[in-house]
Amino acid sequence: MQLLHTQKKWATLSVPLLLLLLLLIGGQPAPTAALIEDVLDIIHVVKEVTTGVLKAWEIVQSSPLAASIEFPLMREKQRKVLQRLKMVSQQIDETEAQHAQYVALAIESVNKFISHNVPLMTKMNDISDTMNRISSRYQQMQSYEAHKDKLEMSTLITFAEWTVSPNAHSVHHLMDRLHLTLLGNGNDEKLNSSSSNLLTQLASNYEVSADEMCSTRQSAQQFVYSLYTDVALTELKGYTMMEFSWMMLRVYGRGNYSQEAELMRRDYERRTERTLKLLKEVMRRADRIVWRCDPDKHVPQVTYDEVTRLLQGYIENEVDLNSDETCRETCAFYQSTRSEGCFKNLYCSRQPKCTGKLYGCQFVDSDMWVCPAPLSSTRRYEYIEYENGRVLGQRKNCVRGTTKVDSWWRYLLWHCSYCFCLCDEQGLKSDRFFNLRESVSDVKQNKVITGLRFLKKNRIFHLQIQEGQLLPRGAINESTLSWKPVDEYKIFDRNVAKGIDYHTLSYESRSIDLDDIMKTDDNSFVVTGVRFRVLGAHLNLEARLSEFDFKKGELIQPEVNSVWQSNDNTDVSGERRQKLLLYNADVPTRTVVTSLPLSKHNQYIDFVNSGMDKDAAQSTVPFLDIQDVVSQPPVPLAGIGIYYKGRPGYGGFLAPKIITYDFTPHVQLPKSIN
């Protein structure tokens, strides 16, 4: 397909252009208001294109068909028709430029990702070849217009005859072929089956290939629409060329051609109807989720951030795990305890004490070398190497030097072993807070949420929102897009309270619910706010949804018509929330393959320590992906979600996702055109 190169920024999102075409059909004057009710913004363009074409026919029809018509008069008519053509084609060009950037993204991704699928590629090549030919003929026509005063009459006539002739290279034929490749030659029942039409094939291909979305940042529905836009504009060009060709032939007294033009319009109408039906069906079924793929390189504080020191591997001798300084038990006896002292200033005096609670202690081996982490690190140890050869964490050059740590016997009866426990200690190195304040878009300025990202500010995780002004017919004013600054409070500030302003993760409360929040039954609400709350011991996502008028692009009294929505399912009610297990996981940034979404709606996950062998349990997983999650083009959101992505064996990432507004209902089948 053609790639459109343009710097012009897209300012408005419009519903399928094909709709426009419908208006052209039948050669009837201006469409009725009812037909354009809540379709697109671009309808103005269509209306004008339609009117332009029809007006041009008036010029042609104003005088009788006569071979005897005088040459100067013919010239005058030709000039007028071509002027009209210029107006019409300018509108097509402008619309094309508006969409170019997003169409190009979609097509680039198609070309990149279907290379393994030979039949699909053949079809794509075929269709792009057809579209290129139509477009280049169209450009030729535009250049005739530019030189209209110097043009030989015969040049125009040849062009016009060629355009509408029934031979295999004519525009007429190319349009047929475009339609056939796109929809297959099956009947309408076959339209639904994926095998027969390109749009469905590309859509399903897009949904299964996670990488494809990485480059477009369009939901599958947006992707389908982008492709369709390209096709629709090409069809509009073809249609315009044919109409003007008939007109030209008529101007030059080559015949009446009213009948031919009428037949062509009927054809066009039929095809458009079919294409729209298909489009609506494919869009209805297409996924509307946009999630952010892993970056090429994971960079701390840029692409990801971490909860730190929630549960962290910690070595302590049994003698210090009880207040009696005894060694009568085994490590495993201490499942929930504290560090009670520092017996004889042994190893305990050489490491920062865990002042919180200790959980899940276990015995690994008696004697070990400990490599401490740099003082600035949130880790305690780089690695621990036991005498029996087991190494916890990644053994490497130890900058601060290893320390030999040996267990000992007391009276030959009791072994005072060093245990490996998990330390839950709050402190300056432990970032474990989640903002509970709401974050809402500026509804007074008619702004809605268009994107999300996690952000750690003053050690607190926030879900930051991108907001933008709503425009008519589902568009967003791109020049108003901005990330709303988060509340910059600190946990020790006056008037800031735990449980009200922020949530503190702890051993007992460290789950986060993985939900998609949206109104499934009502398409007239968009997201204008987000917040977390604590439900049971879980962080639980809530979205504020506000009613809006699609056609006007206005929120309808958002103070009144807004609701906070969430998935209230706790473990005890309804369908159980399912826990995603993370056990013994490696640090997620160590994997060489990219993450895939692994969670579903109505699940939850716990923040846990990383694996003992892999990381000496020094990190907290999952990490949080902090990249922007936005769509191209920006659109209002029907919903939002928190999900988990990763690879088995690795700790993975938590990240927000967005659910784009559903444009399907606004792809309207023509009522009655004629």
Ligand SMILES: *[C@@H]1O[C@H](CO)[C@@H](O)[C@H](O)[C@H]1NC(C)=O
């Ligand atoms: C052209 O053909 C149409 C329909 O065939 C007819 O109604 C119309 O009168 C014709 N116009 C001229 C100028 O002959």
Ligand SMILES: *[C@@H]1O[C@H](CO)[C@@H](O)[C@H](O)[C@H]1NC(C)=O
């Ligand atoms: C395609 O399937 C949908 C439901 O799956 C149905 O409503 C629609 O009528 C079908 N279209 C055709 C052309 O069969």
Ligand SMILES: *[C@@H]1O[C@H](CO)[C@@H](O)[C@H](O)[C@H]1NC(C)=O
């Ligand atoms: C988009 O926003 C800019 C800046 O606020 C404003 O000047 C412009 O009029 C807006 N465009 C539309 C179509 O409302």
